[in-house]
Each structure stands twice: as structure tokens, then as C-alpha cells.
Amino acid sequence: MQEIIKAIEESARRIKYLIETGDTGKSQSENSTGDTQLKLDIQSDEIIEEIFLKIPSIKAIVSEEQDSIKNINSDGEFLIAYDPLDGSSLVDVNLSVGSIFGIYKNEFNAQNIIASVYVVFGPRVEMVVTTDDVKMYRLLNNEFKFIQNIKLNEKGKLNAPGSTQNCWAPFHKQLIDDIFNDGYRLRYSGGMVPDLHQILLKGGGLFSYPGTSDKPKGKLRQLFEVFPFALAFEKAGGGAIDGFKRVLEVETSHIHDTTPCFFGSNNEIKRVLEVYSKNV
Ligand SMILES: O=P(O)(O)OC[C@H]1O[C@](O)(COP(=O)(O)O)[C@@H](O)[C@@H]1O
Ligand SMILES: [Mg+2]
Ligand SMILES: [Mg+2]
Structure with missing residues (x-):
């Protein structure tokens, strides 16, 4: 290694x-x-x-x-x-x-x-x-x-909402709005690496790249982007989910498969799970 x-x-x-x-x-x-x-x-x-x-x-x-x-x-x-x-x-x-x-x-x-x-x-x-x-x-x-x-806190202050907003499901938009209404600050550059690095180093928050009406399986690729960061977030004491389960339990059938993904500290990940479980 x-x-x-x-x-x-x-x-x-x-x-x-x-x-x-x-x-x-x-x-x-x-x-x-x-x-x-x-x-x-x-x-x-x-x-x-x-x-x-x-x-x-x-x-x-x-x-x-x-x-x-x-x-x-x-x-x-x-x-x-x-x-x-x-x-x-x-x-x-x-x-x-x-x-x-x-x-x-x-x-x-x-x-x-x-x-x-x-x-x-x-x-x-x-x-x-x-x-x-x-x-x-x-x-x-x-x-x-x-x-x-690097260790994440249980809860952070940053919100990094990815993808095209007019393609979000209404419940996803509500979730993101609610997070902002709770005082989280927008931090999104459009580069997954610096956006996730910022959340890891500032102690926590949420990065989301959901499934959307134009891309139901999201944009970010499982093998090259999502799984490597999922491992980092889990080992840093946070989580990485597809809305319903750990992304590290998502199946890959093709090397270029994508998946919806959420990375964050535990509090924010729990919040996503609660909202998504009610909106299957
Ligand atoms: O502009 P969007 O749709 O929010 O997408 C941003 C995401 O796309 C990416 O740029 C995709 O990566 P590539 O530049 O390797 O294609 C991520 O870094 C970033 O999180
Ligand atoms: Mg690339
Ligand atoms: Mg990329």
C-alpha cells in the first residue's frame, strides 16, 4: 500500500x-x-x-x-x-x-x-x-x-447542495430549505473534492447530490468519486448515504454507474434519512 x-x-x-x-x-x-x-x-x-x-x-x-x-x-x-x-x-x-x-x-x-x-x-x-x-x-x-x-463533529454548519435545483423533488427542496432556515451557510464551489474537504476540515455539515428528474441516479460516479469519499466520511466519524442506506452498500453493475449521494456529519445524515424514508 x-x-x-x-x-x-x-x-x-x-x-x-x-x-x-x-x-x-x-x-x-x-x-x-x-x-x-x-x-x-x-x-x-x-x-x-x-x-x-x-x-x-x-x-x-x-x-x-x-x-x-x-x-x-x-x-x-x-x-x-x-x-x-x-x-x-x-x-x-x-x-x-x-x-x-x-x-x-x-x-x-x-x-x-x-x-x-x-x-x-x-x-x-x-x-x-x-x-x-x-x-x-x-x-x-x-x-x-x-x-x-481528520474527525467530524456530530453536527456542522455548512450546506453544499448539488445539481440543478429545478430538477429537485419537492421534498428534497424542502429539506435543503429547512437546513438553511436552521442557520446553515451555503458552501458550494462545484468541485466535489474542495467542497467535501471543506466539510471534513470545518467539522461537518452536509453535501448532497440527489437523484433528480433529469438524472434519477444522480451525477457522481460510484467507483471514482462516491465510494472513496464515503469511506473517508465514515472513518472520520460521519456518514455517506444514497438517501436510504449507506452508499457503501450500493451495488455496482457497471464501472461508470452513478448514485445519488449525501455526505456529512451524523446529525445531518440522520436528518436526510428521516426525510427520504417518508418520501419513497
Ligand atoms: O455542477 P453540478 O451539477 O452541481 O456538479 C458538480 C459536481 O460535478 C463534478 O464536477 C463532477 O466531476 P468531474 O469534473 O470529474 O466530471 C464534481 O466535482 C462536482 O461535485
Ligand atoms: Mg474528472
Ligand atoms: Mg469527478
Whole structure:
């Protein structure tokens, strides 16, 4: 596992440079989800793949930017699913973006995720590694230094409501309104990595990306985005649900499957469960 963390650190140093110097324009191609890929998406993907190909303990990889699983070492132990540059369309307005990695064993599904890592590229570069606990590191003089463990409070103050509001179910809108009416503050940049990092570091709150009339299964991808953060939120003492159950109990039938998702501290997660259970 340590060599995988080191490999991710190397990718972070190279992607930091790419973000600083690269072309933020569109490429000619689309990924499997139908998003037009930016040149930065493709280049970040190439950086990570090139680094992972050298790691003997990795059995297979799959990227948000690719159509299928790549088998690398038949006697490798770990499977890695990654989103090379989450929120890539925010680079041209100079907001924070990230890379997300889910580390799995045996098969790519929620039951088999054993660790996750995400990197935030903001004013500073930080890396958060979740195994049994959640540890944050910061890039200082080109090396990642341990800074702190991350633990959520039982209840927070931030509300990050995702997706297109005119496609929300009325009960979801009511839930979000009620949370604001209780004094929560809006914090939503449109980058999952910095938005969730903020909730983790500020002690709690709620990030939601529900199923909507145009996207009943939400937008965020299970293997590359939702499961890695679900593990981080659970190990930090909070929760991650699809409205009804833990997202780490959601079934995956295709590598690019999405799921509605809610991440937060326990109080807010309980609140979502109460509202959703009455509105099946
Ligand atoms: O603009 P919306 O619909 O709220 O979606 C925002 C979400 O989409 C994403 O940008 C999707 O990720 P990609 O940039 O990797 O496609 C998340 O980072 C973010 O939480
Ligand atoms: Mg993404
Ligand atoms: Mg992406």
C-alpha cells in the first residue's frame, strides 16, 4: 500500500505542474459518461496511468476518463479506480480541483474498498489518506508532510447542495430549505473534492447530490468519486448515504454507474434519512 501512496504523491507533484502550466481548452473527445474531456483531463489521466503501470502491487486500474478496466499485473493485490482531475472545468477560473482514488481488493465494488486517497489542488496541495482513520498531509518543499487526523463533529454548519435545483423533488427542496432556515451557510464551489474537504476540515455539515428528474441516479460516479469519499466520511466519524442506506452498500453493475449521494456529519445524515424514508 505504501508504494501506492508514494505513486499518488508523485502524480500529485506532476498534476500540480500541469494545472499551473497546461492548456485549459477542450479536447475533441468525450468520456464514457458523455462529458467532453478537457486536455487537462486526458493529460492527468496519462500521468497517473504512466506512474501506476510501474507498481507491481497493482492488479488493475480503471479511470473515469476510460471505457474499461486495464489489467496490469496478474499477481498484483490492489485494484484502483480514479478520477484524475475532478472539477477540471474550474481550473480556468482558478478554483480548487482534485484527484480521487479508490483502492479495492478482488473486485471493483463498494464492499471491497479498503482505502481511499484524494488530493486537493488549491492555494496549497493537500492529500487525505483513509485507511482505518483519516490522515491529512500537505505538500511542503515538494514532500508530503503529515499535518493532522481528520474527525467530524456530530453536527456542522455548512450546506453544499448539488445539481440543478429545478430538477429537485419537492421534498428534497424542502429539506435543503429547512437546513438553511436552521442557520446553515451555503458552501458550494462545484468541485466535489474542495467542497467535501471543506466539510471534513470545518467539522461537518452536509453535501448532497440527489437523484433528480433529469438524472434519477444522480451525477457522481460510484467507483471514482462516491465510494472513496464515503469511506473517508465514515472513518472520520460521519456518514455517506444514497438517501436510504449507506452508499457503501450500493451495488455496482457497471464501472461508470452513478448514485445519488449525501455526505456529512451524523446529525445531518440522520436528518436526510428521516426525510427520504417518508418520501419513497
Ligand atoms: O455542477 P453540478 O451539477 O452541481 O456538479 C458538480 C459536481 O460535478 C463534478 O464536477 C463532477 O466531476 P468531474 O469534473 O470529474 O466530471 C464534481 O466535482 C462536482 O461535485
Ligand atoms: Mg469527478
Ligand atoms: Mg474528472
